[in-house]
Amino acid sequence: MPVIALLRPLARAIDWLPVVVAAALALLLAVVVSPGADLEPGHGLLLLRMAGVLLGAAAAFALVDGMEASTGAVPVPRWVRQWARTLMAGAAVAVAWAATYTVVALRVPPGSPSLSGAAVEAALCVLAGLAGAAPAVRRNHARPAGLAGAAVLFVLYGATQMADAWPVPDTAEWDAVHAWWLAALPLPLLVLAAAHRDVR
Amino acid sequence: MELIVRGLTKSFGRRLVLDSLDLDFGTGVTGLLGRNGAGKTTLLRTLATTLAPDGGQVRALGLDPADRAQRTELRRRLGYLPQNPGFYPHFTVFELVEYVAILKELTDRRDRHREVRRVLAEVDLADRARTKVRKLSGGMRQRLALAQSLLGDPDLLILDEPTVGLDPEQRMRFRALISRLGENRTVLLSTHQTEDVAALCERVVVMKGGRSVFEGTPGELAGAARGQVWLSDRAPDAARLFWRTADGRYRALGDRPPGGVPAEPGVEDGYLLLLDEPVEVTA
């Protein structure tokens, strides 16, 4: 099966450095913010949100394929390669976010409200970053195309700030707004599906 | 015919790049000549299934690339070298070609490795198999790109400016390889090197403004200039094109200059006259 055989070279072809740097940064902050004291739940929430945006921006670089021009006329379709990249990058940043969450959860005072709802925010951030970069890497095979993910994330972050889409735990908005986040998850997936299509 | 093009049209924005093009390509090597922007790369990308045309039809190896299933089947039998091939610099030469081999559905590891070694030997890179791509020279990278296009022994080979960056020895090796491959398959290459066309193409197509302005053999292209190529001792006034040659005489195309004597035309003369643009070139 070509897909299985593809995974190893594709994993090597992906530029992992952005994900590694972003993951290290998120984990480092989770460890060093308020050293020697409990982490305020508000700060923990901010950290998890920042980790989501960081990892989303970094994951976008995984879609840049320097050999796109040379591999346009092969029988294994482009969407197989791009979805494989998406899944590998998504899995890596999911692990990194989960590790950050674990550190935050261990550091907030006992009895603090659960921050697990932030996972859906992080999932949407990562998917939005990937979906932001996917159309750009379709047209441009150079590395700066990966920045489109960060640009889209920043725009979305600004727009959602205006819409009060970042609630705090233990409020009625927490679950209600996250239901909207969950409902929005298919949108970046649709963008990814459209952008990962074969070039013709 | 292995490759049939009918009414092929393609625009980028308001710029018409292919203008109702009709062409037929059979077994053998066909060279595409034309100025920058004449539509050669767009034609090759369309034939290589990486670009959808706006109109017209293509039939390659009996398959219709507009149909998804037939396009995939065509890609299994197609080798393509793009004008600007990409590389993963941190891959070794072997890894890079193997990666493309996997994408060409060469799933059996042993067969795939044998095929990778074969194409690397074809382009004289077998001894560089373990070298990182970033350490290759420009010419070696071009050969590496050519190697990946040869994977699977394709029935149709589409090469966009394949001789760019090759040294004279490698160019000769390339000519030998392509002429051998052209014995039993269709090879289509674009180039700005008229000597390559003269040396290895059985057929030549000259494109201008998205249209084909000449189809024939290299000899016929050269013959089109017969009676319009001259050598003279003085710079001609009314020639359409002239340049000073290494022996100090002027080679002029067009009307006979004063004191001019007829010269044997070449492919380049025919090509330049076809393009019909007054230029002065001094060698």
Place this chain on the structure above:
Amino acid sequence: MTGSLVLFEARRLLRSPVLWGAAALALAMAVAGSSAWLPDMTMVTIGSVTASTIVGAAVLISANLAAGRDRRHGLPETLGALPGRAVTRTRAVVLAAPVVGALIAAVMIAAHLGYVWVTGPVAGRIDVYEALGGVALAALAAGLGAALARWTPWLVVPPLLICLLAFAVAVNPRGEYAGGFLPLVLEHSLGWGPRPSREHLAYLVALGVVLAAGALLRHGLRPVRAVVLLTALAVAVPAGMAATASARSGTKLPAQVCRAYEGVSYCVYPEYVAWIPVWGRALHPVLSAVPERARARIPVVRQRVASPGAMLETDEPVTWTVWSTDPTLHQALLVGQVAGAVTGLTGCGTGRAQAMVALWLVGRAGPLLDAPPPQAWRPHGPDLPVSMKEVPMGADGSLVVPGQLHGAQYGDAEVGYARRLLERPDAVERVRAHWDTLTAPGTTIKQALPLLGLREEFPVKEEPCP
């Protein structure tokens, strides 16, 4: 050559759709953010500068791409053989990008401040140094982008750094921890005293020079570059420390000035006089329905620095230094307080005609909501349902008041009869005619109904208020 290259880079950046798109987004965010509040130019300027960080982020990435351009797409080979060296290209970017970034940020901030100023009514004052801080921030971002391009080969670093800076600002919104060294401090309240905007501007400008010099230092340590860097550092560090020390140093609030509007006295801080007509218009439906003599019952309406306890500590109707344009928030609180005061209602209104009339007055000025459930009147947690919205108080949190009458208790019957009264065209005449009876503390709803032409319809709770 540097001059031509500076102009070339400046022209390219000025034509950048990314920068102008970021400016448009920042302006939209600033307008959306400020449109929810009556314009206090002090806060509007801070909001404008906060939004302008979007321009700063775009400038950072654009300058990074411009400065790092010569390392991509095979350009090193091409450029390597040219007489213009890399340092010239860096110099061109660190000179052009800050100017263009600052210009675009200035356009965005000026457009926002101008828009708010024109739409008015404006209170507070534009802090020019604060506004210039936003301009300097964009210039600083350009220097940072160029320095990153020269010192790190990774394109991911600029967006990661932007996230990191945003986190540092968000986690320290009041600038309590070395806030003078942050790119900006998000929150402010009149009670905190003036912001150290002048010192912070000096810090931002000096830091921008440090970063630009840092970008050039990548091409070698030269005396001029080193001197510029050290001088800028020598300014930046003390300026940041001064900004940190001055922040929230406390201040004596200015003396209030009092103005009368439709017979009601408003005592406000001098920069907020422009809002008095807004409050006056909000109260007009209440005041126009009561007899002239009743207005004398209304105490002075006094402006307070927004804080959650302000209203509950005083019997005077209160306005704040923040004022939402949503009539169901601050305006509803003020109307409820004045309605309670003009009818003489204090404490519990269940079963009393005063509460019914006060609710009728509230209903004349805005939507009359259902009565809160009984548990809402007890000391409540954040998740208890209340019929009044949580009223934001800017940087000082928010206020949740049960019901619409300044916390005075009432029930479904009072709301029901008030709604019936609202439906009657002769309500104003009847209320005015029987005002003294209706607002007497001992008058019950049952006694008031015949006076108002209403019939018994809703069961009135007889139990006393807790």
